[in-house]
Amino acid sequence: MEIKSHIVKLAETLSEQKIKWAFGVTGGGASLELITALHEKGVKYYPVAHEGAAVMMAGACSKDGITRAAAITIKGPGFANALPGILSNNYEARPAITISEAYSPATPARKMHKRLDHFAASSVFVKAFSAADDSGKNLKALLDIAQKETPGPVHMELYAEVAADGVRENFKTTTKFSGEEILKEISEAVKNSKNPVLILGSLALRRVDNTDWASFGVPVFTTAAAKGAIDENSAYSGGVISGEVKELSPENLIARADLILSVGLRNTEVVNAAPYKAPHFNIDSVSGFDGGFNPKINFLAASGNLAKIISELKPLFSGKSWGMDLIAEQNANLEKELFSADWMPAPVFRQIQKALPDGMLVLDTGFFCTIGETVWKAKFPDNFLGSSNGRFMGTAIPTALGAAISSPDKDIIAVAGDGGIRDYFMEIKLAVENNLPIIFVLMSDGTYGSIAASGRTKGYYENAFEIKNASWWRAAEAIGCPALKIKSSAELKSALESWQKTKVPMFLEMPFNPESYAKMAKKLR
Template identity: 40%
Template sequence: MRPQRKKNRKGTGAGFMSDLHALAKEMAQRGVGRVFGIPGSGPSLTLLDALEKEGVPFYLTHFEGSAVLMAGAVGRLSGKAGAAIGIKGPGLANMVPGLSACLLEALPVVTISEAYLPGTPSSKSHKRMNHQGLLSAAAKGSRFLAKSGPGFSELAEWAESEVPGPVHLEIAGSPVEVEKEADRESNPGDKIGEADEALKMIRASSRPVLILGSMAMRLKDTTALDALSIPVFSVAAAKGTIDERLPQAAGVYTGVGLEKTPEHRIMAEADLVVSIGLRHNEVLNAVPFKCRSVNIDPLGSAFCGGFRFDAVLTDAEKVTKACFEALREKEWGLDLIEESTRKLRDSLLSGPFLPARVFETVEHHFNHQCRLVLDTGNFCTIGEHIWRVPAPVLYLASGQGRYMGIGLPLALGAAVYDRGAPTAVFLGDGGVGMFVAEIKLAAQYRLPLIILLLTDGYLSSIRGSSLKDHLTERPVTIHRPSWAKTIEGLGVRSEVVGSEAELEEILSSWSPGSGPLFLEIPFNANAYQNMVEGIR
């Protein structure tokens, strides 16, 4: 929802401190339970002082982009926009990677930075950068703290509205008199189908499948999924929307699943696809289905490019409920799910000690009550297929952007937000180093976090192209790939693991209350490279 212009109130710079205190109070009352970032000596520090007085703790990060990602993780898990703070110019520029990732992954967050007032003479140029240029492609929009509003609550609602993402608030030396129009793209949601049309297709089908996009996580009620007896897929970004331990849970849909995947086996026999919020940016290849298809999405066909649905319905809550009721009358495919899933798991688990067995060991050790956070790489493909997520709050990943490196700050934000369940983040050689300094936060606050580095000494997902096309491997080779001593130096217990038995022994010796644990697990490079064959 776009914040509306309010009636302008008279105000001067003299009252700016009280405006910042009012902002802090509103943030606290709105449920902001923690703030991440790096302050300056100006209004950002004043705001943090006011937030501290409201009982809102601040977590100092080493990079502003990390702060935005941690806040985005809080937003995703809580359903309420997280908050991050930085300075103007370079501080906002450093926020941009986090903003971009939150935009790609639909993570609701309100970022706040210091700024120059509109109309400030160009001669004042200390740390001055084009904020709107930086924000134009990385946020849903931005506003100044203004006498006319909007307030934090309205900005947070905007960040949470479909499609969720980052919204930015600029705080200058005094509140501006007129609010700035937001840079926001409008998606009217053109309605090109009716509910009756979808219900007719469902009733006429004998082998329907359901695909859940990440929008399905934001429906008010998804309990009806538990009663279905047809194959239910989710995109990678929506893992856990259906309890993946249920017999109707068919795993992830990517659009490129190869012969070992349930996707490949089951989609070939489907005669109807019903999808909820299936968008082209949530799959690896958006192509038309080989059967009839209908998508339910409040944004209409704005994000449906490539699928060519027979109908797109926009009244999401009402239509979804009706479709669930119609799909309950159908029953097929559970035997195919069981067969194809078993074959995939047998293939992944029967060979040498590779990431599949690491995922399996960790998942079973915590009895499915450990939050999975995936960075991106070949290991991510394995994790998406083998780890069964029981609920959306137990999963975080870059399922849409495949944004390498963000797994660690997402995991830290999750562990800060929820200490009730351990968080396990899986990183590869490429992603481990980008935000490594933030591990000090885990040590400082004794977070219930396990960091697993799955290493083969290469950027493996790219090395595959080097091998296939007979290109040089030098650009994708990691020099001295071990991080164990470095992480230990940051105050975190670090272990190098060589077998499944060693992994189980170390996990059994660790408790979430003892603080973070780093596990470095090296693998044979060629076996690691080949583990995704037949999957993607």
């Protein structure tokens, strides 16, 4: 067995840089050499059914903003298949690295088999792009860029020969940090406020992760991407904002504030970014994401200084305790709205969390996602993971696999709808082969739920959003995954009790009344 020296060096450097897992679909050339070299360095490789899923799995392993996994593909079609996963990781700020076989610049133009300009195909959503050299320098530079704020995907080409390429960085910007006098202005505003609130974006998870936000004594809201930044069981947890304001949306409580202090609130993490009525001060480490919110001050500081800034502002909240009664009233109204029926997604989420209180909920996108983000109480960041920014249908199954592999002691509950269950269904086989502790849940109303609700009202062609045969549990059985069709809370209780004895993959299909399902989120978003 002979592996080219620059590929051996790449594997060595990946291992040195704490890359623990790799996923992919191999070819017969450089990719297979790399996978073999990684195996010899102790990096676990998982062969998957689809390259896009491999990239999402690597992204889930890197969910905390640190690159921990790679996805490997062949050139051309293999790389093209990876693009949905790369885009998803871009949306969710997950700095996974993709590595693809590729033609070098020296390859004669007459060699056209599977030829694709990988840079042109991916440059709009890859942070940086390079090729494997014989020193590891390019890889280290890529990983450094990947993990800088805002974290995101990077790509490396794997030529048959040593690369002479450098690193091409996309989206490179220079952030001018704010001065002390501006921070003093924010401090004075907080000091003079009576009813301030906090809003946290995912930056708070990555860069200010040891802060006890509940101890500020004021209502704390998060974006979906920041669920778990505050213990959502706290009396000060105000819920998840989306920018879509309805009768029971948390934004109605924010409207009662006389000052808003946000940390990393970005227009990429909400559906609709709009200005708040009260004076709004945002603290961030990169510029360009405050549009729509238009805060009075968008204070910019180096990532490493954010924790110090927050600790200096915290004493100014002393004596301002308020909002617990309003949050309690909001929760009571949500209880009436979402839990009036026994067999609907809201009570199902609650029942699962009661049975698996330390579990991680991995959500796809759809009506059930709105309910799950509202009902599931994340005590810590590792209690929740979703396509919170991209709302990318089909991501739940591969994301759950990456989460289970990188957090082996965690119970994983992956929830998808009738649309999202389809894209990467065959990856469940990987969970079966590795006995991963995942419960795959299909919440079904027989349609593309949110699309159907709007489409029917407007009289659009129903075949576009109705699914004639929405059942998948027999298909799950056929690939070796124990599966059940669940129609009641009693059946769910029995299934969960059974699963806790084995903790191997299980598929639960849950049909719901289509009419009730279509209405369940109407007062939320």
